[in-house]
Amino acid sequence: MQLNSMFLSTKALQDGVGDVVEEVSKISKYWEKAQEGLMAFAVKLLIVLLIWFIGKKVIKVILHIFDKTFTRSNLESSVTSFLMAVIKAILYGILVAVLVDKIGMDTSSLVAILGTATLSVGLALQGSLSNFAGGVLILIMKPFRVGDYIVTPDKEGTVTGLDIFYTRMLTADNRLVVIPNGTLSNSNIINVTHEPVRRLDLAVSIDYSENIKKVRDIIDQLMREHELVLKDRDTQIFVNSFDPSAINIGIRMWVNTGDYWTLKCDILEKIKEAFDANNVTIPFDQLDVNITNR
Numbered sequence: 001m002q003l004n005s006m007f008l009s010t011k012a013l014q015d016g017v018g019d020v021v022e023e024v025s026k027i028s029k030y031w032e033k034a035q036e037g038l039m040a041f042a043v044k045l046l047i048v049l050l051i052w053f054i055g056k057k058v059i060k061v062i063l064h065i066f067d068k069t070f071t072r073s074n075l076e077s078s079v080t081s082f083l084m085a086v087i088k089a090i091l092y093g094i095l096v097a098v099l100v101d102k103i104g105m106d107t108s109s110l111v112a113i114l115g116t117a118t119l120s121v122g123l124a125l126q127g128s129l130s131n132f133a134g135g136v137l138i139l140i141m142k143p144f145r146v147g148d149y150i151v152t153p154d155k156e157g158t159v160t161g162l163d164i165f166y167t168r169m170l171t172a173d174n175r176l177v178v179i180p181n182g183t184l185s186n187s188n189i190i191n192v193t194h195e196p197v198r199r200l201d202l203a204v205s206i207d208y209s210e211n212i213k214k215v216r217d218i219i220d221q222l223m224r225e226h227e228l229v230l231k232d233r234d235t236q237i238f239v240n241s242f243d244p245s246a247i248n249i250g251i252r253m254w255v256n257t258g259d260y261w262t263l264k265c266d267i268l269e270k271i272k273e274a275f276d277a278n279n280v281t282i283p284f285d286q287l288d289v290n291i292t293n294r
Helices: 002-072 077-103 108-124 126-141 181-185 212-225 257-277
Strands: 149-151 156-162 166-170 176-180 197-206 236-242 247-256
Touching: 002 077, 126 156, 126 166, 126 176, 126 181, 166 181, 176 181, 197 212, 197 257, 212 236, 212 247, 212 257, 247 257
Parallel strands: none
Antiparallel strands: 149 156, 156 166, 166 176, 197 247, 236 247
16 A cells, blocks of 8 residues: 555656646747747847838938929918928838838738718818919929919909919909919919010000191100100001091000009000190091981
């Protein structure tokens, strides 16, 4: 009995030692795997940090190049700042995507979510995006600037403000008009003050009995004496057409853009005064009414 008890206790001890050894072996293997995983993670982390550091430097260089390019192109400051922000966001988005891929995460679902969100936002802001695109085109192409007098299909006035979404201008009677850039970029625009010099075209009518050479001399003298008419450019006086009750005389002269309306009003007044002084008749439509008594 004693021998059997000793044998059983020895066997139990051996079994216990075996279990301990097996557990220790399992822990050792687990620890080795954990060390391998930690080493792999440390390597990935080091690579990610290295890519992040180098990527930031590369992005900084690229942004500097774009900034110099925009500066040389004389873009509006608002366009430059916006484009720089968009380019910066895109570059950092690419960098983050590379980092996520290096970590081992699946980026396909993230791209799908971002694509869906972008499409939804685009549909919701379709009108605003149209105005934004028009504003970018206007600010880049520069068909007009702040201070220019422009004529659109339904409005005209002096541009007082120009931003990404809207253009503001004041009409001649001092009313503020706000036009969406999407509409403005798709319209025909006349920039009245783009050039420093403009040609003033006038037309006056004289009676068929008048001497055309005499009329030409009177108008020519007025243009040569007027201080606002540019003397270094050619002037023209010519018969424009033969109307039913008058001869139409065309007049062309050049003037500084800022003096256009002043010269137009003043020269017309002086022509009328000169015609009156020289007995030149300006015909006008007349209606004869004959009353017959029956």
